[in-house]
Amino acid sequence: MQKVVVTGGLGFIGSHVVDALLAAGRQVTVIDSMVAAVTDGREYEVFPGCQVHRVSIADYLAQGGSFKDQDLVVHAASHVGPAGILKYQGSLGADIVAVTQQVIEECVTHDVALISFSSAEVYGRSGMLAESDDIIVPTHYNARLEYAIAKTLTEAATINSRHRGLRGFVIRPFNVVGPRQSRAGGFVMPTFVQQAIAGRPLTVFAGGGQERAFLSATDLARFITEHAGAAFESDRPIFNIGNPLNTITVWNLAERIIERLGSTSSIEHADARLIHGPLYEEAESIQKLPVLDAAKAVGWAPTITLDELIDETALYYRVRDDAREAAAVPLDAGARV
Incomplete structure (x- = not known):
């Protein structure tokens, strides 16, 4: 092909x-x-x-x-x-x-x-x-x-x-996460990384207990x-x-990012609807983890760890702006719950 x-x-x-x-x-x-x-x-x-x-x-x-x-x-x-x-x-x-x-x-x-x-x-x-x-x-x-x-x-x-x-x-x-992903879509990894680099509070929605496999x-x-x-x-x-090996809660992801980046940022509970508007909804899946039997059967397996993902995303955004910055909410938008 x-x-x-x-x-x-x-x-x-x-x-x-x-x-x-x-x-x-x-x-x-x-x-x-x-x-x-x-x-x-x-x-x-x-x-x-x-x-x-x-x-x-x-x-x-x-x-x-x-x-x-x-x-x-x-x-x-x-x-x-x-x-x-x-x-x-x-x-x-x-x-x-x-x-x-x-x-x-x-x-x-x-x-x-x-x-x-x-x-x-x-x-x-x-x-x-x-x-x-x-x-x-x-x-x-x-x-x-x-x-x-x-x-x-x-x-x-x-x-x-x-x-x-x-x-x-x-x-x-x-x-899916990594360099170039914009926070404009409401994605958690680039949002947390950009907030941590800027020393802004990391804004966690719905308690932060959602489990995701990055x-x-x-x-x-x-x-x-x-x-x-x-x-x-x-x-x-x-x-x-x-990548089920990269499973982590959203709150623990915020903690991990602050630690990896040596950031002075705090973590705050926030109301997503006050940030993204009244139509915003959390996903139905509190725990969203993949079974990979089909992919493994054709020889594929993920290799890049969560810490590597955090590091390469941070490296990207330390030297570049978010390409969709104009469409994103401000980094310090948030409200304590």
């Missing part, structure tokens, strides 16, 4: 996938609407085998673009983040589904393999979560549920399109560059990609 299209390739996950593909010598076509971009992509244009299109997928196809003669599409384009999705509530699900359906149709038409990104949010419950587990749909409607239902529908569309000849599978990533974006991208072939051959439809 030498010729690869990456949708959302200038976003956080997408850009790490592009990095890995270019390092592996692939020819890459990047398509990104720039809505949630964390890089402008100029660093990619120096590669002779890379093209960057700063348009939506719909506009790319409408303007004569095509997936014809490509070997693989990695579909990472989506609205993301517990805070980043809020302003799209009501149209969020339709947008996600419509874009993914366009990608699927183009892949079916031109016989191009597809890796489609979903989300661990689809499980709708707490615990150790495996691909074969039932998906729970809570009855409390909010933006996060709209997002989860939309991602579930894109999974079904991808998998059900196999009967039309689509070669495709789905990735469910668990709490995965390096580099480990995720390596699944695609080194194990996609085996994943296609396995004929498995869905792969959890995460």
Whole structure:
């Protein structure tokens, strides 16, 4: 698979996938609407085998673009983040589904393999979560549920399109973090790291007892560059990609970041709705941990530790600003509970 299209390739996950593909010598076509971009992509244009299109997928196809003669599409384009999705509530699900359906149709038409990104949010419950587990749909409607239902529908569309000849599978990533991730989406790691560097209080929501298993974006991208072939051959439809060895509560993560960075910051309980607005909701899953049987079966395992993730994220933000700073709430926004 030498010729690869990456949708959302200038976003956080997408850009790490592009990095890995270019390092592996692939020819890459990047398509990104720039809505949630964390890089402008100029660093990619120096590669002779890379093209960057700063348009939506719909506009790319409408303007004569095509997936014809490509070997693989990695579909990472989506609205993301517990805070980043809020302003799209009501149209969020339709947008996600419509874009993914366009990608699927183009892949079916031109016989191009597809890796489609979903989300661990689809499980709708707490615990150790495996691909074969039932998906729970809570009855409390909010933006996060709209997002989860939309991602579930894109999974079904991808998998059900196999009967039309689509070669495709789905990735469910668990709490991917690393350099370039913006706090603008409401993501906890870049928020805590940037607050600690600035000496601001680290703002913890909902008590901080939520357990998360943090995965390096580099480990995720390596699944695609080194194990996609085996994943296609396995004929498995869905792969959890995460790192249960990096499991930690949100409160303990705040403590670990302060310790690793030697920060003078304090930790404060905060009301997320006073920071991100009244539509903000916590995830249904207090404990969100991946079972990795499918990924292990094709030879993949995560390698980057939590401390390494904290250190490399801090190293990045000590010398760079958040690329989406204008869309983020101030570092010192918060209210004691």
